Every structure is written in C-alpha cells, then in structure tokens.
Amino acid sequence: xxxxxxxxxxxxxxxxxxxxxxxxxxxxxxxxxxxxxxxxxxxxxxxxxxxxxxxxxxxxxxxxxxxxxxxxxxxxxxxxxxxxxxxxxxxxxxxxxxxxxxxx
Numbered sequence: 001x002x003x004x005x006x007x008x009x010x011x012x013x014x015x016x017x018x019x020x021x022x023x024x025x026x027x028x029x030x031x032x033x034x035x036x037x038x039x040x041x042x043x044x045x046x047x048x049x050x051x052x053x054x055x056x057x058x059x060x061x062x063x064x065x066x067x068x069x070x071x072x073x074x075x076x077x078x079x080x081x082x083x084x085x086x087x088x089x090x091x092x093x094x095x096x097x098x099x100x101x102x103x104x
Contacts, residue, residue: 068101
C-alpha cells in the first residue's frame with residue numbers, strides 16, 4: 001500500500017495501529033528484560049510482573065498504643081506515627097521537650 005495515495009483518515013487510523021503495536025512490543029520487551037535480570041540475580045520478578053510497587057508496611061492499619069499524651073487534655077494522645085498533632089507541635093515550639101509528654 002502506498003502511503004502517498006492514502007486518505008488522511010486512513011493515515012490517522014494506521015498511525016494509531018502502529019503506535020498501539022509499538023507500545024505492545026515495548027511492554028513485552030520490558031517483561032523479557034526484567035525476567036532476564038531476575039534470572040541473573042537469582043530472584044523471582046514477581047513485583048515487576050504483577051504491577052505492584054512494593055509491600056505495604058506491616059504496621060499499616062494497626063492501632064498502636066499511644067506514646068505521648070497532652071497534659072492539658074488526657075484524651076489527646078499520639079502514637080508517634082504520622083504528623084505531630086498541633087498541641088504537641090505548639091508545645092515543642094514553646095520550648096518543651098518531647099520526653100515531657102511521654103507516657104510512662
């Protein structure tokens with residue numbers, strides 16, 4: 001088929017088909033390369049083939065016991081994970097030490 005004699009719409013359709021085929025071949029080649037690297041390392045390439053980026057943290061979703069307590073309001077606690085609560089940030093900025101809020 002001669003490209004110069006094709007209509008514009010036919011060229012656009014052909015371009016989409018070529019782009020799709022290129023993407024498919026890139027994906028297949030990438031999988032082959034990952035498998036070859038894993039074979040050289042002596043590991044199994046499960047993460048790369050499953051599309052998963054990594055395992056979540058083992059403590060994710062678990063409730064931990066609080067490590068710090070607000071002395072002004074005993075209901076305000078912090079387990080030491082995530083962002084510091086506002087009451088603790090304000091107290092630290094005022095010069096208090098983190099150890100002063102530790103639950104013993």
